Amino acid sequence: MSEFDFIHRIRAEAARRTTLQNDLVCGIGDDAAIVRERDGRELLVTTDLLVEDVDFKLSYVPPSWLGHKALAVSLSDIAAMGGAVRYSLLTLAIPDKLQISEDFWTAFLDGYFALAEQHGVTLVGGDTSSTPGQLTIDSMVLGECRVGTAIRRNGARIGDGIYVTGSLGASAAGLKLLLLGAQVYEDRNDEVQAALRAHLKPEPRVAFGRRIGERGLAHAMIDVSDGLVQDLAHICNESGMGAVLDFEAVPIAAEVALVAEDQEAAFNLAVSGGEDYELLFTASGKEEGALLEISQACQLRVTRIGEILAEPGRLWLRRDGKLEPLAVRGFDHFAG
Amino acid sequence: MSEFDFIHRIRAEAARRTTLQNDLVCGIGDDAAIVRERDGRELLVTTDLLVEDVDFKLSYVPPSWLGHKALAVSLSDIAAMGGAVRYSLLTLAIPDKLQISEDFWTAFLDGYFALAEQHGVTLVGGDTSSTPGQLTIDSMVLGECRVGTAIRRNGARIGDGIYVTGSLGASAAGLKLLLLGAQVYEDRNDEVQAALRAHLKPEPRVAFGRRIGERGLAHAMIDVSDGLVQDLAHICNESGMGAVLDFEAVPIAAEVALVAEDQEAAFNLAVSGGEDYELLFTASGKEEGALLEISQACQLRVTRIGEILAEPGRLWLRRDGKLEPLAVRGFDHFAG
Numbered sequence: 001m002s003e004f005d006f007i008h009r010i011r012a013e014a015a016r017r018t019t020l021q022n023d024l025v026c027g028i029g030d031d032a033a034i035v036r037e038r039d040g041r042e043l044l045v046t047t048d049l050l051v052e053d054v055d056f057k058l059s060y061v062p063p064s065w066l067g068h069k070a071l072a073v074s075l076s077d078i079a080a081m082g083g084a085v086r087y088s089l090l091t092l093a094i095p096d097k098l099q100i101s102e103d104f105w106t107a108f109l110d111g112y113f114a115l116a117e118q119h120g121v122t123l124v125g126g127d128t129s130s131t132p133g134q135l136t137i138d139s140m141v142l143g144e145c146r147v148g149t150a151i152r153r154n155g156a157r158i159g160d161g162i163y164v165t166g167s168l169g170a171s172a173a174g175l176k177l178l179l180l181g182a183q184v185y186e187d188r189n190d191e192v193q194a195a196l197r198a199h200l201k202p203e204p205r206v207a208f209g210r211r212i213g214e215r216g217l218a219h220a221m222i223d224v225s226d227g228l229v230q231d232l233a234h235i236c237n238e239s240g241m242g243a244v245l246d247f248e249a250v251p252i253a254a255e256v257a258l259v260a261e262d263q264e265a266a267f268n269l270a271v272s273g274g275e276d277y278e279l280l281f282t283a284s285g286k287e288e289g290a291l292l293e294i295s296q297a298c299q300l301r302v303t304r305i306g307e308i309l310a311e312p313g314r315l316w317l318r319r320d321g322k323l324e325p326l327a328v329r330g331f332d333h334f335a336g
Numbered sequence: 337m338s339e340f341d342f343i344h345r346i347r348a349e350a351a352r353r354t355t356l357q358n359d360l361v362c363g364i365g366d367d368a369a370i371v372r373e374r375d376g377r378e379l380l381v382t383t384d385l386l387v388e389d390v391d392f393k394l395s396y397v398p399p400s401w402l403g404h405k406a407l408a409v410s411l412s413d414i415a416a417m418g419g420a421v422r423y424s425l426l427t428l429a430i431p432d433k434l435q436i437s438e439d440f441w442t443a444f445l446d447g448y449f450a451l452a453e454q455h456g457v458t459l460v461g462g463d464t465s466s467t468p469g470q471l472t473i474d475s476m477v478l479g480e481c482r483v484g485t486a487i488r489r490n491g492a493r494i495g496d497g498i499y500v501t502g503s504l505g506a507s508a509a510g511l512k513l514l515l516l517g518a519q520v521y522e523d524r525n526d527e528v529q530a531a532l533r534a535h536l537k538p539e540p541r542v543a544f545g546r547r548i549g550e551r552g553l554a555h556a557m558i559d560v561s562d563g564l565v566q567d568l569a570h571i572c573n574e575s576g577m578g579a580v581l582d583f584e585a586v587p588i589a590a591e592v593a594l595v596a597e598d599q600e601a602a603f604n605l606a607v608s609g610g611e612d613y614e615l616l617f618t619a620s621g622k623e624e625g626a627l628l629e630i631s632q633a634c635q636l637r638v639t640r641i642g643e644i645l646a647e648p649g650r651l652w653l654r655r656d657g658k659l660e661p662l663a664v665r666g667f668d669h670f671a672g
Contacts, residue, residue, distance in 0.1 A: 025378060025486070026486070026488060029489075029574070030417070030488050030489050030490075030574075031382060031413040031414075031416040031417050031489070031557075031558060031559060032380040032381055032382035032413050032414055032416075032417045032419070032479065032486075033380070033381045033382070034378050034379070034380055034417070034486050034488075035378065035379045035381065036377075036378055036379075036483065037373035037374050037375065037376075037377040037378060037379055037480075038373050038374075038375055039373065039374060039375040040373075041372075041373040042361060042370050042371065042372055042373060043370070043371045043372075043373055043379065044368040044369070044370055045368055045369045045371065045423075045425065045460065045461060045478065046367060046368035046369070046461060047425050047427055047461060047462060047463050047474070047476065048463050049427050049428075049429060049463040049464065049465045049474070050465075051429050051465045051466070051467045051469075051472075052469075053467075053468050053469075054465055054466055054467060054468070055465065077367040077368050078367075078368055080367040080368075081366070081367050081368045081370070083368070087381075089381065089383050089476070091383055091385050091474045092385075093385060093387050093470075093472050124381065125381060125382060125383060126383060127383050127384050127385040127474070128385065129385045129386075129387045129390055129391065130387070130390055131387045131389075131390060131469065131470055131472065132389050132390070132469070132470060133387075133388075133389075133467065133468070133469020133470040133472075134429075134467055134468060134469040136387075136429050136467065136469075136472045138383070138385070138427045138463070138474040140383060140425070140476060142381065143368065144373075147372060150361070150362070150368075150370050152362060152366050152370075153365075153366050153367070154366075221367075222367060223367060238365070238366075
C-alpha cells in the first residue's frame with residue numbers, strides 16, 4: 001500500500017461516514033481544511049499523542065479499539081471544556097510491519113469512524129509517514145462553544161462542591177491485568193473484560209460535558225487522564241485554591257477489586273491510576289438539581305467527592321472525620 | 337527532565353515569545369485552546385508529520401533548524417491556501433536519548449519560536465510523550481482568510497498561466513549532498529551550504545501566499561512538497577484539467593549544478609525532487625502586473641512555467657517547440 005493509496009482510502013472512508021456539517025467548506029484533500037467561522041462562537045482545539053509501547057501495545061489491543069481510543073482521548077478534552085465536538089485530524093507514523101496489513105487498518109479505521117459517527121465528528125485532515133520505530137498516533141479535535149462559556153481549569157471557587165462522573169480505577173485495573181497477562185475477548189462481558197475495555201476503549205463523556213457547558217453549571221472542569229488527585233491538583237493550582245477529598249465518597253469502580261488487596265490499595269489505585277476519562281468538575285451546591293437532571297439524561301452517575309477550600313495548592317483527605325494531607329501521585333508520560 | 341517540567345518550559349517560552357492576538361482566549365495550559373471566531377472569516381487547519389530517520393537525521397540537522405522546519409512545513413500549507421498564519425500546536429514523541437539533552441531542546445525551541453515570532457504565530461497547544469523509537473514531530477498550524485477567498489487546488493481554469501515562486505531543486509540537491517556526506521556549518525555561506533539550508537531550513541512563502549489570497553490573484557495554489565510535477569498533477573487532477581510545462585522556463589536553483597551532471601538531470605531533479613516549499617499556482621495572464629507587484633514587495637521571484645490545458649489529467653512537456661508526455665515522479669513518504 002503506497003502513501004497515496006492509504007490517504008485515498010482514509011479520504012473515501014471519511015466521505016462515506018461523514019456527518020454533514022454546514023460550516024465545513026473543505027475537508028481532506030487540500031493543503032488545509034477550511035471551516036467557516038461565526039460571531040459569538042469560540043473554537044476549541046486539542047491534540048493527543050499515543051505512542052506504541054508507551055501508551056499501548058499492539059500485542060494486546062484490538063486494532064478497532066485503538067482507533068476508538070485515538071479519537072476518544074481528544075473528544076474527552078473538548079468535553080472537559082464544556083464544548084461540542086465537530087472536526088478531527090488524524091496523523092499516523094506507520095511502522096513497516098503495519099504498512100501491508102490491510103486487516104489492521106480496516107479495523108483501526110472502523111473503530112475511529114464508528115466513534116466519530118456516534119458523536120457527529122467529521123475527519124477533515126491529517127498526515128501520514130512511515131517510521132522505522134513505533135506506531136505513533138496524533139489525534140486532533142476541533143470543538144466549539146458559545147463565547148465565554150468554555151469551562152477552564154482556573155475557575156474553581158471557595159465552597160464549590162467537587163464532582164466526578166462515573167467511577168474511577170477500572171482503567172488502571174485493566175492496565176494491571178494486561179501486565180499480568182490478561183487477554184481481550186471482544187465479545188465476552190465479565191469484570192476482567194470490563195476492566196480491559198475501560199483501559200483500551202474508554203468512552204469519552206461527550207454529551208455530559210457539552211450539556212454542562214451549555215447550561216454553565218461548572219466553574220472549573222478537567223478530564224481525568226493523569227489520575228484524579230493529580231487532575232484535581234491541576235484545577236487547584238490553576239484556580240489558586242485548595243481542596244478536601246472525602247475518602248468514603250470517591251466512586252471506586254467494581255473492577256478495582258480484581259487487583260487491589262484492600263480498601264486502601266483500591267482507593268490509591270482509583271485516585272492515582274489515570275486514564276479514566278471521566279469528567280472532574282467544581283460547581284456550586286445550588287446546582288445539584290440541574291446536575292441530577294443531566295446525570296439522568298446522559299445515564300451517567302455523578303458523585304460529589306469533596307469541596308474547594310481557600311488554601312492555595314493544599315490538598316486534604318477527609319477520612320473518619322479527620323483531615324490528612326493528600327499526596328499527589330499521577331502518571332508521568334516521560335517516566336512511562 | 338520530567339514531562340511536566342518540559343511542558344512548563346515550552347509554556348514559559350511560548351508566553352515570553354508570544355505575539356499578542358486579540359482572538360486568543362486561552363492558549364497552552366488547559367484541556368483545549370480557545371480562539372474567538374468571527375463572521376466573514378474562514379479557519380484554515382493543517383498538520384504535518386516529521387519522523388526521524390525518514391524525514392531527517394539527527395546526525396546532520398542542527399536542532400534549531402529542525403525546530404524551524406517543523407513549523408515551516410505547516411506555515412507553507414497555510415500560505416498555499418492564500419491564508420494568514422495565526423496559531424500553532426506542537427506534538428513531540430521524544431526518545432530517551434533526547435530527554436536529558438537540555439542543549440538540544442533549547443536550540444530546537446529557539447528555531448521553532450524564532451520562525452513563529454517572525455510570522456506572528458502563537459503556540460497554543462500540543463502534547464508530548466516518550467518513545468522507545470524515533471523522534472516524531474507533528475506540527476499543526478491554524479490560519480485564516482476572508483470567507484470564500486481560500487485558494488484551493490481545484491480551481492485551475494483553461495488558459496491559466498502556471499507560476500512558481502523562487503527556484504526549484506536546491507532542497508533535493510541538499511539532500512543528495514547530505515547523503516554523500518556533506519556537513520552543515522551554520523555560519524558558512526557557499527553554494528553547498530545554501531543547498532543544505534534549502535533542504536534543512538526551508539523558508540515558507542508566508543507573506544507571498546497571503547497577499548495572493550488577499551487580492552484573489554490565483555485560481556489554484558499548492559506548495560511544492562512532493563515535487564513540482566507531482567504537485568502540478570495534484571492541481572490538474574483536482575481541477576479536471578491538464579497542463580503543459582515549458583522545459584526552458586522552469587527556474588532551476590543554482591545549487592542543482594553541484595549534483596547534476598547535465599541539463600537533463602538538473603531538470604529532472606528540479607521537477608521531481610520535492611520539499612522546495614515554493615508556491616505553485618495558476619492565474620489568468622491578465623494578472624501578471626499584479627503578480628509582479630507582489631513579487632517585488634516580497635522580494636521573491638515569480639516565473640511563468642507553463643499553461644493549463646483542457647485535457648483532464650494529461651501533462652505535457654514543451655521542449656524545442658515539441659510536446660512530449662511528462663512522467664509524474666515524486667516523493668512517496670511510505671517508500672522513504
